[in-house]
Amino acid sequence: MDKKKFGKTFIVILTFALLFFGAANAGAYAVNTLFFPAQEFGENTYIGTTDVSNMALADAKSLFAGQVEAWRETAELQVTYQDATANYPIDNAEILLDETISQAQSGIQNNFVYHLPPETTVAFLAEQFPVAAFTEADIATIIAKLEQGLAAGQIQTHVTISDDTLQLEKQVVADVSFPNQLKSIGSAEVVSALQAVEIPAGAQFSFLEFINGLNLNEVTDAELTEIASAIYTTVLKTNFSVDERSIGNAAPELVPVGQEAAVNRALGIDFVFTNPNASSFKLTVAIEGESLVVSLSGYPLVYTYAVQTGSEEKVKPRLIKQYSAFVSTGKEIEEEGAEGVRVEVLRSVLADGQELEIEPISTDFYPPVHRVEVYPLAIAESAESPTTATVPQPGEFVDANGDGVHDAVASAPAVPVQGEAGFIDEDGDGIHDGNADEQPAESATDAPAGGTAIEEEAEEPVYDKAGNLISP
Template identity: 35%
Template sequence: MNNKLFGTTFVAMLGTTVLFFGLSQAGTYAINKVVFPTKGFGDQTYIGPYDVSNLPETDAAVTVQTGVKAWYDEAQVQIKLQDAIIPFPLEVVEFNTDRTLTSARDGAKNELRFDVTEESVGTFLNQQFSPMIFSDEEIVSVTKSIREQLASGRKDQTIDISTALLASSSVETAITNVSFNNIETSVGIRNLMTALNGYVINPKSTFSLLEFIETADLGVLTEQDLTTVASILYASILQTNFGVDERSIGPVVPTSVPLGFEASINRELGIDFVFTNPNTTSFTLNLNGVGTGINASVTGFPFVYQYETTITDRLEFQPKIIKQFSSFVEPNTIRVKSQGQNGIQVTVFKYIKSSSDIIETKEVSKDFYPPVHKVEIHPLTASAPAEGTTDGTTTDGTVNPPIGIIDGSGSTTDGTTGQAPTPTNPGTGTTDSGTGTTGTGTSNGGSTGSGTTTGDDNNEKDSEPKYDKGGNLIPPSK
């Protein structure tokens, strides 16, 4: 009886406990899900670069806010407009936590939401990119582009607003304008200029002149034609922020293009002219003839900075005189085979300006053209050796023929060149040795050489006079 009562009471208490536990859990669920619902995120959920997988919304908010705070401390955001890159002030950027969390989706990569006002962006543009003027439409477009780029949460990024501005503006201007005067425009030059006129240089693209002429039917083109056109292109490109990848000069001072701007082309040696457009906007080449010269310009979206080139540090080097000898030149006459030309070295500098202030100076190149040496042809003279010599050396120490001739090729040991004169053989003189007599002989060259010989050493010693201590002559022994 007691056991039955105990069992009944236990079951009643257990049921009551389960009931109260279920009601409490249901109440908690109702409060969390119905009265005060709390959002959570599932697997593979990211907000910006931050992983919020399987985190409730409150924890996800803490994770994202902590990451964004560190981003403000470390991030470096720059705004690029054509050729100018300026740091963007992060103090005008405000992070919107609520909009970021409410727009995030489970299992996806979500963006951060930053608020940047159009007023702050307009102030930044007008201050940093003066004297350029920005319309309200352009400021709205740039503000939208900055917000979109910041949404990734990258710490180091450069936001290029050139495309955003170009999309809202059709303004294109002549960025460069270069003329070469007194140029004899051949048919090849005119054909090449016609083919290049209107050529579009695409964003981030490279132009090669040799590759271009391979794709176009331009008729006969000489190396001088190509060099002239490449040179005016080079001079024009120097007035932009384009990069020059390949450019060479010729072996002699140019006469058809200005000094410092030559871009020599040689198809046989593969010598090319190559440059690259580093911008996100396109540009157009324009070439045409103007009177007795040619003109080149580049049109496109304007740059922030101005580019100027100058030629400085001009040095000249005198040529040497190379002497050659020839039997065909009359005596006392010097024939000039080549007049020679001074060597020249010039340095090309590029100045990058903001308004009238120089903000950077770059040395573009140092062009050196070696001197062309003067060549003189002298008469070939061959005088007989002076009297009393047998080896062709005169009494004043000079040598005839000229010193330095080492073979019959005309080269000399002092760096000059010339035709070797016909050598003259000195007299050798034949003698009757050991007899103590004097003899004469005739050399191969026809000159007569003389010489006195004596007997052997013993006879020579005996024949020498001897004196005693008092200075008296001692008679020779018999």
């Protein structure tokens, strides 16, 4: 009996224990289900480029946690300051998964939350862009831009940090000085208007459009060319791009060969350049003593730019001979002629004095001016003249028509032979028969019946000055 009682008692206790623990677990499940349901994202929810629709928050966190290392191995963050670009050490970037998951909202595109250590960013900026003295405020702004750029979760991210929000001090990045040959009032007005012109980030500057907005009284295209050429040479010493530039027909006298930027208002010949940087620059043109000085000011550039002009290749002029009735003897020089010149212009990119790249800019060619000599007309012999004029010897001068010029006697016309043009042989004797015009004139006429022949004197032949027979 004791064993039976013990067995029953044990069964009762076990049953109550199972009921107790079951009720407890069921209650906890019910409470969690009814009052604290598991959180999950709704439809059309993305974090970065990953679809997390209908996924529990914990599952989403676990998913991204397994992808962090793979992202570090393939991701790339490119940072651009002015004219230089460098890769940020992405290994030090930290993805804040808890903040990313908690801030994500269902039904929209969400970003990751990143943290970049300030000390890593400071070291990176000092190493890659040493020309810029960033302030603490600048560094904080740059970190925020980099973190925002990474937020989309792309494999490759590019961020430009050198916009006008930085507190960097602007300085002269390029300047040039040309001899001042400007004389007119209009040129002085152009220089005055160009004393402080802002070139916005990514903006294009047209020299013609600028001066067309001025009320110029008097200025020549040559003076405008001198000003534009000085600006052009300054632009070549930066990373600015030249969009439109021309040269004149002849090598310039006031501007070095290879540095000319011709301007012609009537033909619409312009000089145009673009500021490719993310920050603005200031163009300044001024006359300082006997010099025309041009400068560009802005945030310092990382690289140094130098203009290289190759050796001038001379092009010899040709000789052109002309003939004129207005020149009687010798020759006249209508154009002395001048050599042409060809020169190649390059732009080299330097870092710490070391040449990194050479960029071809242009090949300027000024054609030679050919030499022109004018000679008298040559006396051409008539190809159809049957006679050749001869110089009379003493006592042989004949002047029948009284014009003071020797009347040459025509030679007998040439008789064609068999096989030549004009040969006639009607009687078949192999001798040219000639024609009525070639028969000699009779020296007398038949006498009338019952009388004697009366001789008639043959007429004297008449010739022109060239010795040609003139028909009576």
